[in-house]
Amino acid sequence: MLQAISILNILMPILYLTTFLAYATDFFNNKINLANSKRIFLLITLFTHFGYLIMRVVEFDHAPITNKFELFTLLASTISFAYFVLELLTDVRGTGLFIIFFSLLFQISSSLFIENIFEVKDILRNPLLGIHVVSALIGHSGITLSAVYGVLFLLLYKRIKSHNYGVIFNKLPNLEILEKMSFYSVVIGYLLFTVSILIGTLWLPSAFPNFNPYDPKIISTVVIWVVYTAGIGAKLIFKWYGKKVIVFSLIGFAVVIISMVSTIIIASSFHQFQ
């Protein structure tokens, strides 16, 4: 099975790249219509990815959540899966290119640096930790989707205002849909993020002897949660529309990225398990 995992590890970025290129061709090239086949590419990629993840769980006897490169491949799959569900529900097919790009980036970095780890700490096999991490990952996927739709909203907004009716104008769905997709993604992301935080708050202190409430990751998570609470609250209470909400979503996403970079790569934290 190890050999199959190694092959799939190389195959996954290729599959994401192929799907990304199918979506890009459909978006930019008017002469080739890949509206249906690009969805099939995505489906094949997702199935293969889930197979790959299951094989890793079986072979290494732990969920792929023990280090950042395992998390990256999980994140790549959840982002694409969330997009796939969204595309099926809304039948808006013109935005996949921008979403799958993120899956491609995460999968490339995962495939390059992921290691085969057989021995992990017992705590990493705890189901509560599994729920905590998976809900956080889906939360991150929702937030990423929301940010992408936010950027697309701003792009289209600018194009319409400046009477630039090129490929962005022709291929993207309308502003109202982009705003809704951004908002729905962020709400789903926010709810799961909240679940993850709640589990973390209740369970982590008892599970980790070196738990530190002032850990940089916990502080940044609280900041992210506050930003999104303010944005969603403002939208619901003051009936904000469009740009204002989108800007909140993008600020939240920027904080997420800064937090990821600073806490995973730079700062030391009890949240690191290796």
Added chain:
Amino acid sequence: MNLIGISINHRTSPVGLREALHLSDNEIADLFPLLKDEVLKDGFVLSTCNRTEIFGFPASPEVSHNHLHNTLLKFKPVDEIAENHFQRFISYDSIEHIFRVASGLDSMMLGDGQILGQAKKAYHLSEDMGFAGSLLKKICDVAIKVGKRAISETAIGDGAVTISYAAVQLVEKIFSNLDTKKTLVIGAGETGELAVAHLKNKGAKDVCVVNRTLKRAEGLAAKHGLEVLEFGSFRERLHEFDIIISATSSDTPIVFYDDMAKAIKKRSGNPICITDIAIPRDFDNKVSKIPNVFYNDIDSLNIIVEQNIEKRRNEIPKVEKIIAEELENFHHWYNVLKVVPTIKQLRNYFEELRRDELKKIKNRIIEEDYDKVDDMTRRIMGRLLHYPTMKLRELAENDVETQESVNYSLILKDLYKLDDRQQDEF
């Protein structure tokens, strides 16, 4: 193929002449008796605002395009019309032209979505009046197929190519459901009315109209079921509307920056899409600087129109490919049609021989054996005729000039004296 036709259209004549020769459905129905029997065996007449065309099969070999002109001009005399205002078509050129018209390639507005419906109506009228034979019906059916394929397989009809449709396309890029949006139309003239019609067509339900002359606004409102606003106070109510279309004949702007700034503030930043198709413009163009106000004048809408026309032009080769395919299919069908009588005669002749021989032995053998012989002779006959039949069809399908298939038909007829036998039967 002796199909002939004449066409007066936007490429051959000015609008005045086209208008003068335009025929209503009732007029077409009255023209048919004049065409029928003496000029055409069967045919159809297509008349739209940009073309009037007559196509059909001549009633006699002497009938030419001139007879079609003369009959048309006798029915609807127009002094200024000369022969060079008409295009003339004959044989497969006629069919190709009919296909081009149905696909929208020949339309003044390339890819015009209405022409297929108008062509269908013309064919059906001819059918209803008993003026469409089976060959003409086949041509019309294929023409409709060409039109449908052009729409479904290419983008020849995609995108707005008029200002009013471009305005709707733009609105649809901002909002998803027009039926939940509130619209204000400023100006109750012809352009305003056209805008109302397009919006209603796209599902807009809540539409208000305002006009300097209240009576005119009330007239438009009564016609389309709209609400009327008073001109003196409509600026205070701008915030209620998601979509504003303005098309007045005012010489000066009637809505200013401050009016829109106040409106957008009252809407908590919810967007407003303004389409100003008036010349000179009705809105102070500074309103475009207000966030969430999407302001478009006639120049910006023209950009969309030009882009869409260019896109449609790029689709022409695809549509021409469809026409070529269908012409080829029709050609095969028509050629086979010509050898079908010979095949039928040959098969009848063999069947006749078979029955004669069966009759001779009927009383000499038992019924069970008779059935066996009947079955066996039928199979032998089928096998004997299989290759000649296939060869004839094949030649007819592949032979461009049809001469070879005609020669084979003549040889068969001569060898078996098929024509003599047919005459004997009569």
